[in-house]
Amino acid sequence: MKVALVCPYSLDQPGGVARHVLGLAGWLREHGHDARVVAPGTNPPGGPVPVTLLGRGVPLRFNGSVAHLALRPAQLRRALSAVAFADVVHVHEPLTPGLGFGVARRSPSLVVTHHASFDPGPLSRPLRTVARLLPRRIALAVSAAAADTAEAVTGNRPDIVPNAIVLPPPPPAPRPEDAPVVFVGRGGEPRKGYPTFLQVAAAMPDTRFVAAGPGTVAADNVTALGQVTDAELSDLLGEAAVLVAPNGFGESFGMILIEALAHGAAVVASDLPAFRDVCDDPAVATFFPVGDVTAAVAAVRDRLWDPVDPERARRSVEAFTWDAVGPRIVDAYGRAAALRPGAHGMF
Template identity: 35%
Template structure:
């Protein structure tokens, strides 16, 4: 099968959607499919094989964060050319409601389109206001996927329609076989995320740290991610500051090794999360997880059975739960055991098969529509809306 995947966010800025697109493309190629990925990126950026730049992204406030998106006349021309030349059996766009490449691709493509919705935002006035602009593109989508029930709810409430829920995928074995690094072991708490993005919740964790250190004075907090480290430490006493270790940006291998090394992984996020891929990665690596009780996080952690939850944004509750877990190795071992079974639900072998089933459904449906039209004797050159191609040949016929 020939598959075109559209990533809405800049490839060189780490994020859950980018990782999902990257790993989905790799999984599909391993299964023997031809895959091309279109993504925002600087023209001189080094992209992996099969990835195509649609031009430089610009920072745009979006869903409580700053997303690097790509939208404009030059981008539209590049999208049109990529879709036309790709001759895809199915086009898979991510975040088609965002002002980026997914929306542009929906406008120009013909044939089977699958869309994945990642965003969870229960009060998006902007999305409601933009619906008249989005509607023509969204009506062309053949099948919708939401990465969580929360993302599905956002879609239903703001844009109408429905979606099948298929979670983000993780290479579980990659994280499970990661070797710990000795310097990251021994009374350590892990945090991975953008340091200066408030919704990632690092300030909640640093407010909890003094109390944690009172009970477990040897504890260290290992922080991986980009951002202003001095700002993150502002207001902390020297004895607390010296227990925080900033690792900067780390690659996938070191991320897996960090997660396999820590005694506890803490996700203090305060909102705007539709899934929680880092929780799945932590569970896969064997890290006991403590997370804010966001709806999406609670679902990923099986309602608290595969990881513990605390009231979102409550530093005192976070500190109490962390103190208890750091002092209870048997409880941490029980969480690891439960998580190691639960996390298989998110492995790419499962998730990839579900996504492929959606592709097959829409392409078979499009082929059936085309066959019915041919049997009915339609002799003009314009195929029906369900033509089996999502790109090149369909675009030329039209």
């Protein structure tokens, strides 16, 4: 099957949606499909997946984050040309301005995936109006939280098909005694909770902490790596004892939790529904109230004192591998290809 995957967010900035799109495209190609990616960006990501880059995105702040979107008409025209080969077009975040909505509106065999989780409030009415302009489509969401948002703004509930990863090789066991406590995320975005991580580190001065991601800053016992490659992130998670995810709000899926567990690390995370959806096994994950530094410190200390079983951590995320998730998406492609073209406003 020929599949065009459209990511509305720039590939130049690290993010869960972009990683999902590239990972899915890679899995599809490994299984004989002609999958190609279309997205804003200027730096080719490398790897075996053909990518059409549309140039720089325009930064827009929303839901506690900054998204770089392709908004120029010339970018949309190039994207439409790039997806013309496809039997099915798979648009991620189809209600985003510019590329996402523009391609989705013009694609007769369409699958969409909703990633975002937020309270639409006064946006519900205009977003529902926009959704009615889309052709008939198969709608997916990566989590219950994302499905709730999609249902609120479209009036229809999508099928839940989660994000996924490639399961890495088994990690070495046991971890070294000085294995670090790790944060991964954009340090400058308030919703990622980096100040909470720094407070946890300050309360544990004899423990090694490492932070990866743009906007992370160093402290007395915190090494800040800045933005890292996928390979560097894999190496970091492979040596980590504990991942701390102190996020405050706006999360629809715990992608970094899954990646950490897949590498055999324990997880200490804010008690968010999207995080519990991916792992609620107390043997490998501990949750603390959002912003509660005292509880987070206690949880990290417990995990360092009683290390997680790496194999149990890996087993806890087997349902989130591409081999488990990919066939469900291919099934959605088949259903989309069979839809009657021309109808609007239906899922």
